[in-house]
Amino acid sequence: xxxxxxxxxxxxxxxxxxxxxxxxxxxxxxxxxxxxxxxxxxxxxxxxxxxxxxxxxxxxxxxxxxxxxxxxxxxxxxxxxxxxxxxxxxxxxxxxxxxxxxxxxxxxxxxxxxxxxxxxxxxxxxxxxxxxxxxxxxxxxxxxxxxxxxxxxxxxxxxxxxxxxxxxxxxxxxxxxxxxxxxxxxxxxxxxxxxxxxxxxxxxxxxxxxxxxxxxxxxxxxxxxxxxxxxxxxxxxxxxxxxxxxxxxxxxxxxxxxxxxxxxxxxxxxxxxxxxxxxxxxxxxxxxxxxxxxxxxxxxxxxxxxxxxxxxxxxx
Amino acid sequence: xxxxxxxxxxxxxxxxxxxxxxxxxxxxxxxxxxxxxxxxxxxxxxxxxxxxxxxxxxxxxxxxxxxxxxxxxxxxxxxxxxxxxxxxxxxxxxxxxxxxxxxxxxxxxxxxxxxxxxxxxxxxxxxxxxxxxxxxxxxxxxxxxxxxxxxxxxxxxxxxxxxxxxxxxxxxxxxxxxxxxxxxxxxxxxxxxxxxxxxxxxxxxxxxxxxxxxxxxxxxxxxxxxxxxxxxxxxxxxxxxxxxxxxxxxxxxxxxxxxxxxxxxxxxxxxxxxxxxxxxxxxxxxxxxxxxxxxxxxxxxxxxxxxxxx
Numbered sequence: 191x192x193x194x195x196x197x198x199x200x201x202x203x204x205x206x207x208x209x210x211x212x213x214x215x216x217x218x219x220x221x222x223x224x225x226x227x228x229x230x231x232x233x234x235x236x237x238x239x240x241x242x243x244x245x246x247x248x249x250x251x252x253x254x255x256x257x258x259x260x261x262x263x264x265x266x267x268x269x270x271x272x273x274x275x276x277x278x279x280x281x282x283x284x285x286x287x288x289x290x291x292x293x294x295x296x297x298x299x300x301x302x303x304x305x306x307x308x309x310x311x312x313x314x315x316x317x318x319x320x321x322x323x324x325x326x327x328x329x330x331x332x333x334x335x336x337x338x339x340x341x342x343x344x345x346x347x348x349x350x351x352x353x354x355x356x357x358x359x360x361x362x363x364x365x366x367x368x369x370x371x372x373x374x375x376x377x378x379x380x381x382x383x384x385x386x387x388x389x390x391x392x393x394x395x396x397x398x399x400x401x402x403x404x405x406x407x408x409x410x411x412x413x414x415x416x417x418x419x420x421x422x423x424x425x426x427x428x429x430x431x432x433x434x435x436x437x438x439x440x441x442x443x444x445x446x447x448x449x450x451x452x453x454x455x456x457x458x459x460x461x462x463x464x465x466x467x468x469x470x471x472x473x474x475x476x477x478x479x480x481x482x483x484x485x486x487x488x489x490x491x492x493x494x495x496x497x498x499x500x501x502x503x504x505x506x
Numbered sequence: 507x508x509x510x511x512x513x514x515x516x517x518x519x520x521x522x523x524x525x526x527x528x529x530x531x532x533x534x535x536x537x538x539x540x541x542x543x544x545x546x547x548x549x550x551x552x553x554x555x556x557x558x559x560x561x562x563x564x565x566x567x568x569x570x571x572x573x574x575x576x577x578x579x580x581x582x583x584x585x586x587x588x589x590x591x592x593x594x595x596x597x598x599x600x601x602x603x604x605x606x607x608x609x610x611x612x613x614x615x616x617x618x619x620x621x622x623x624x625x626x627x628x629x630x631x632x633x634x635x636x637x638x639x640x641x642x643x644x645x646x647x648x649x650x651x652x653x654x655x656x657x658x659x660x661x662x663x664x665x666x667x668x669x670x671x672x673x674x675x676x677x678x679x680x681x682x683x684x685x686x687x688x689x690x691x692x693x694x695x696x697x698x699x700x701x702x703x704x705x706x707x708x709x710x711x712x713x714x715x716x717x718x719x720x721x722x723x724x725x726x727x728x729x730x731x732x733x734x735x736x737x738x739x740x741x742x743x744x745x746x747x748x749x750x751x752x753x754x755x756x757x758x759x760x761x762x763x764x765x766x767x768x769x770x771x772x773x774x775x776x777x778x779x780x781x782x783x784x785x786x787x788x789x790x791x792x793x794x795x796x797x798x799x800x801x802x803x804x805x806x807x808x809x810x811x812x813x814x815x816x
Contacts, residue, residue, distance in 0.1 A: 196610040207598070287594025291655065294558055294588040295611040296580045503560040504521075504552075 193297035197305030198312075205275065205313040214271050218321050221267060225260040226325040230332040241466060242441055244337040245344060247329040248322075249439045260325060261439065264318075264352050265432050266388055271317060272359030273380040275310040279303075280367040280498060281376055290503055303498050307357075307364065307491060314356040315349075322349055340441070343469050347438050354483055355431045359384065361490035368494045368501070387426040395422035424479075427486055434479035441466035443475070508535040511663055511695050512557065516566035519552050519719075526552045528719035529566065534697065534712075536662075539689050541710035542699035543809060549719040550699040551591060554665045557697075558588050570663055584612065587656030587664040591671065593648065597641035601632060601651055604640055605658050612659045626654040630684060646677035653684060663695045664688075670705055678702075682709050703809050715809060738763070739779055740801040743772040746794040755787040 205211050229247050248260040258266070280303070283289040292302060322345060330336055337345070362383060366376035399419040405412050423429045437443045467475070512534040519527040527549040534540045542550045555561035557568045559579030568575040570582045595604045602623055609619040627636050630650040635643070643651065649669060656664050666685065670678045686709040689696045700706050706713060707727055714724035723730060745752070748770060756765055756774060762784075764775040774784060781798055788795050 193611055193613070196607070200607055204596075204598075286597070287590060287592045288596060290560065290590040291588065291593065291595075291608075291652075292611075293560055294583055294586065294590075295608060295659075296583040296613075297611055298580070502562075503555055 193295075193301045194305050194308075197297070197302060198308050201306050201309030202312060205309060210274055211313065214274055215317055218267065218271065218317055219324065221258075221263050222260060222321040222325055223328065225258055225263045226328055228257070229259060230329060233333065242338075242341060243333060243335065244326075244329060244341045245439050245441075247325060247333075248345070248348065249436060261432065261435055264355070264435075265428050268314070268318070268352060268356040269359040269384045269388060269428065270381075272310075272314060272356040273363040273377070273384060275313055276307075276360040276363035277367055277377040277380050278373045279306045279310070279364045280494075281371055282367065282373050284371070285373055293503060299499055300495065303364070303495055307361070310360045310364075311353065311357050314360065315353045318349055318352050318356070340469065344438055344441070344472075347469065347473070348435055351431070351434060351438070351480060351483070354480075354487060355427065358427055358483060358487040358490065361487050361494065365490050365494040365497070368497045388428045391426040391429065392423060395419060395425070398422055424482070427483060430479040430482050434476035434483070437472050437476045438469075441469075441472060443467075443472070508537060510534065511536045511571050512540075512697065513569040514553070514557070514566070515569070517553065517556060517563050517568050518565045519549070519556060519561065520564045526719050527556070527563075530719075530721055532714065532721060532724070534695060536695055537689065537693050538712060539686060539696045539698060539710045541706035541713035542697055542716060543701065543703065543706060543713055544699075544716035545701060548716040550716055551667055553716070554588070554667055554697065554699065557582075558586055558665060559583060584659075585662045587659055587661035589649075589652040589656055589664070589666045589669055591667040593652040595640040595643075595648065595651065595655075598639060600637050601627065601640050601643070601654075602636035604651070605655055608655050609658045622658050622660070626657040629657060629688070630654040631680075646673040646681075649673055649677075649681060650684070653681075653688070657688065657692075660692070661694065663697070666696060666698045668699055668701075670700060670702060678705060685709060739776050741774040741776065741779075741781055741784060742797075742799045742801065743774060743784060743788070743795070744770060744797040745772070745788055746770070746796060748772060749791065749793065751791045752788050752793045755791050756784055759783045759787060 226247050229249075233243060233246055278285075280289070283292065293299065326337065326345065359380070363376065363380040366379045367373070370376040370379065396419060399415055399422055403411070403415045403418040405415040473480070510533045512532070514530045514532040517527055517530040517532075518525065530549075530553060542553070544550050552561060556563045557570060557575055559568075559575040559582045562576055571585055573581045573585070575582045595601075596607075599607075605623045605626060606619050609622055614622065623636070624633075627633050630653050632647065632650055632654065635647070640648065640651065649672075653666075653669070656666075669685065670681055673681065682705055685696060685698065688694055698706065698710065710727065712724070712726050713730065715722045723733075725733075743756075748767060753765060753767070753772075756762060756772070759776075759780060761777045761780055762774055763777065766773040766775075774780070779800060781800060785795055785798060
């Protein structure tokens with residue numbers, strides 16, 4: 191058996207047997223079902239557009255009055271799962287004294303980090319797939335309609351990008367686990383970045399853009415302010431993810447721009463045809479966001495990879 | 507000296523300009539147990555890490571069985587076993603699984619994995635503990651498990667970094683017996699670092715004392731002892747009564763340099779071990795011999811001597 195497979199298998203077994211996984215998984219299940227149940231209640235109680243009703247289980251709608259939609263839940267909580275799977279990947283082994291024993295075996299160093307990362311991605315994928323399947327199953331019961339093939343394709347897309355999004359946060363926490371010696375430090379640093387981008391970034395971006403481009407009263411200044419705000423918002427991976435997914439999960443959406451959606455949405459000016467987009471076209475709309483997410487993940491992983499490869503194993 | 511399996515050639519390591527290992531030359535033969543002595547920070551661990559291909563030397567070369575540790579780390583890692591000073595295991599996994607992981611990383615087939623794990627656990631006396639989680643193990647058991655972990659891959663060379671720290675005296679003695687038995691049975695070359703000299707003395711064929719990155723002295727223990735003594739022996743003699751006749755008789759023995767008297771003991775300095783002749787001199791002159799001891803200089807004295815020099 192090759193070294194990579196051995197490490198991958200062991201790490202995967204570790205993840206699945208750990209209390210950490212059990213706790214996270216129960217939380218994911220709980221929150222996921224909660225979001226879907228509230229969305230379903232809303233769908234049943236109101237008359238909504240009958241097209242793509244299945245997807246509405248996952249996006250919810252702004253007027254549903256629920257705390258959060260399934261999409262929100264993925265946006266907020268999957269980063270925590272990713273972080274939990276990676277924050278002690280490297281420094282944890284160093285702290286427990288297993289790293290030098292591991293590296294004295296005939297395996298390349300990159301095999302170690304690759305195996306760990308792969309195991310984390312698979313764990314994330316398993317978690318997300320089971321929650322999405324569970325919600326879908328529940329949805330079929332509540333709505334009484336099976337999903338169309340278009341909806342299934344969109345959900346699959348959503349699943350893949352969600353795994354990439356979670357992997358980004360895992361790559362980030364793996365990076366911190368390479369950079370910092372102590373497990374507590376890397377955990378805190380990862381959670382700090384998470385809080386900054388997921389919770390605080392949109393008010394901060396708003397304030398910053400107001401300072402740089404004051405909205406003023408003319409259309410021109412307002413537009414410039416809007417652009418600046420959008421540009422700043424796009425720094426955050428969770429904004430990228432949310433934009434991409436709100437389009438992928440909503441075939442009616444033409445743009446990720448909140449402004450345009452307000453105009454085209456209910457009550458707005460219907461100057462665009464109301465035909466739903468095909469999945470390919472939806473993907474084109476948010477292609478930059480998805481590429482951005484993917485690149486961020488790769489960059490984080492690459493830095494930790496290089497750092498780890500060059501690191502000296504030292505006495506003490 | 508048999509076939510050389512471990513070789514260092516002007517091995518040097520500097521961290522940010524601070525030299526930790528300084529032009530180290532060393533050759534260790536197959537089947538030897540080599541004791542690496544020295545205070546903390548002398549560069550013992552760094553030297554080991556360079557041999558194992560875990561740390562790159564700044565200059566010079568380390569070779570294991572002819573393979574360059576820096577250029578061919580994987581080949582070297584296949585041949586070497588390593589017990590780090592702060593050895594750790596996956597506490598949530600069983601002892602057996604921990605060893606099996608090592609075995610699998612060494613690309614053994616599943617059948618071999620089971621066989622070797624069982625055998626290794628048996629050898630270190632943990633045969634019935636394979637299914638227990640390592641988290642429940644005592645420090646001494648973990649150290650023995652670390653030895654088993656090395657045995658699993660059946661290396662030609664094993665580096666043991668302070669394998670006896672933190673275990674009780676009985677455990678230490680058992681551990682040392684285990685190490686010397688393994689070296690003999692498996693014809694394994696063992697490099698053992700320690701600062702507990704009396705232990706190393708017991709099982710090592712050869713020792714090297716390191717201080718400030720340099721190998722200050724190196725050789726078989728007896729030889730080092732003789733060198734440190736400057737070729738002199740001291741015999742302590744206790745008799746019921748010390749008479750002038752006895753004193754002069756001892757003084758006449760060829761090779762005796764000096765006799766000092768304090769109470770009822772005599773301290774005889776001589777060029778070689780003259781105990782039989784001294785005994786005869788006492789008995790021939792109607793003395794009653796109570797006790798006679800030779801002061802061989804222990805490794806401790808040598809160690810201290812060289813430490814002062816370093």
